[in-house]
Amino acid sequence: MSKIVVIPGDGIGKEITESAVEVLKTVDKKLNLDLEYEFHDAGGTAYDKFGVPLPDETLEACKKADAVLFGAVGGNKWDNVKAELRPERAILGLRKGLGLYANLRPVKVVDSLVGNSPLKPELVKGVDLVIVRELVGGIYFGDRCESEIKDGAERAWDLENYSVPEIERITKLAFETAKIRRGKLTSVDKANVLATSRLWRRTVTKIAENFNDVELNHLYVDNCAMQLCVNPKQFDVIVTGNLFGDILSDEAAVIGGSIGLMPSASIGELTSLYEPIHGSAPDIAGKGIANPMGTILSAAMLLRYSLHAEEAAKAIESAIDQTLADGFRTADIYSDGFKKIGTEQATQEICSRI
Ligand code: IPM
Ligand code: MG
Numbered sequence: 334m335s336k337i338v339v340i341p342g343d344g345i346g347k348e349i350t351e352s353a354v355e356v357l358k359t360v361d362k363k364l365n366l367d368l369e370y371e372f373h374d375a376g377g378t379a380y381d382k383f384g385v386p387l388p389d390e391t392l393e394a395c396k397k398a399d400a401v402l403f404g405a406v407g408g409n410k411w412d413n414v415k416a417e418l419r420p421e422r423a424i425l426g427l428r429k430g431l432g433l434y435a436n437l438r439p440v441k442v443v444d445s446l447v448g449n450s451p452l453k454p455e456l457v458k459g460v461d462l463v464i465v466r467e468l469v470g471g472i473y474f475g476d477r478c479e480s481e482i483k484d485g486a487e488r489a490w491d492l493e494n495y496s497v498p499e500i501e502r503i504t505k506l507a508f509e510t511a512k513i514r515r516g517k518l519t520s521v522d523k524a525n526v527l528a529t530s531r532l533w534r535r536t537v538t539k540i541a542e543n544f545n546d547v548e549l550n551h552l553y554v555d556n557c558a559m560q561l562c563v564n565p566k567q568f569d570v571i572v573t574g575n576l577f578g579d580i581l582s583d584e585a586a587v588i589g590g591s592i593g594l595m596p597s598a599s600i601g602e603l604t605s606l607y608e609p610i611h612g613s614a615p616d617i618a619g620k621g622i623a624n625p626m627g628t629i630l631s632a633a634m635l636l637r638y639s640l641h642a643e644e645a646a647k648a649i650e651s652a653i654d655q656t657l658a659d660g661f662r663t664a665d666i667y668s669d670g671f672k673k674i675g676t677e678q679a680t681q682e683i684c685s686r687i
Pocket of ligand 1: 579
């Protein structure tokens with residue numbers, strides 16, 4: 334038996350995780366995976382119930398589970414909540430609490446969606462890259478000051494810092510990832526300005542000595558942001574720090590036409606966590622129109638990496654490809670001539686193709 338902790342979170346989190354669990358149950362029935370589910374609160378929903386965004390009980394349950402499936406957190410309802418109690422603290426606390434140091438964000442453009450991309454089809458067709466984002470360090474977790482008076486003016490600050498061991502472990506994972514793909518790694522930093530980036534570049538270059546079969550290049554983050562639009566096919570694996578990875582992965586996500594399709598895996602020493610890269614979309618929450626595919630593809634990654642159920646992962650991925658190839662589109666990727674579906678019908682179409 335494998336236990337999956339499901340954390341729906343806020344906004345559309347509830348409907349998209351429900352959908353992913355239904356797909357997991359379908360594939361379980363077919364391939365006898367023996368999955369069990371336990372639901373827990375986090376985010377604004379948990380704040381409303383318990384006064385904290387990440388109850389201890391949720392973190393403890395995650396530690397004991399075989400894998401975590403996470404929806405999304407946040408919403409303007411909690412805009413005025415104190416910084417340390419904001420819904421986003423839930424996912425940050427889970428990342429830290431579970432030691433999820435590596436976030437894998439694959440961007441693979443499905444042929445049937447090439448026309449949805451804001452980029453020209455010839456630039457986009459065949460894009461297959463993965464961003465490996467450091468997830469528990471950098472400016473996200475450095476010291477900060479919300480407000481202080483200095484020289485008569487109010488200021489705030491956040492500290493970016495990285496240690497060599499932190500850079501080493503994410504770099505090794507990125508090299509290992511590149512090795513079993515097309516053997517190309519791009520390390521992204523801002524070494525022309527930042528001290529942390531210079532340490533990053535030195536450390537990555539050193540690790541490269543152990544991976545002769547992988548071709549390494551370095552890009553500044555501003556140039557990388559441009560290259561992702563100009564020639565995304567040049568990338569195989571991109572490794573970068575927490576903040577740059579956050580920004581670049583949203584940018585890379587639209588190459589394929591919709592952020593609603595993008596899954597992610599956060600890998601650590603304990604339980605790994607899987608979540609779509611989009612947010613809680615409070616404006617469409619409860620309307621039954623959210624695209625559940627990013628979450629369902631995250632569930633496929635969960636089966637692959639945490640449960641080593643490759644066949645089940647592939648079954649889900651090809652069911653999604655089929656659903657799209659058959660012309661079904663949720664609102665975020667809909668255009669004239671296609672069949673418009675909501676969250677529930679998308680789930681049914683995918684389940685029926687497994
Ligand atoms: C992401 C999100 C989070 C982040 C937010 C919700 C804290 O944007 O997973 O990319 O910035 O890491
Ligand atoms: Mg983000």
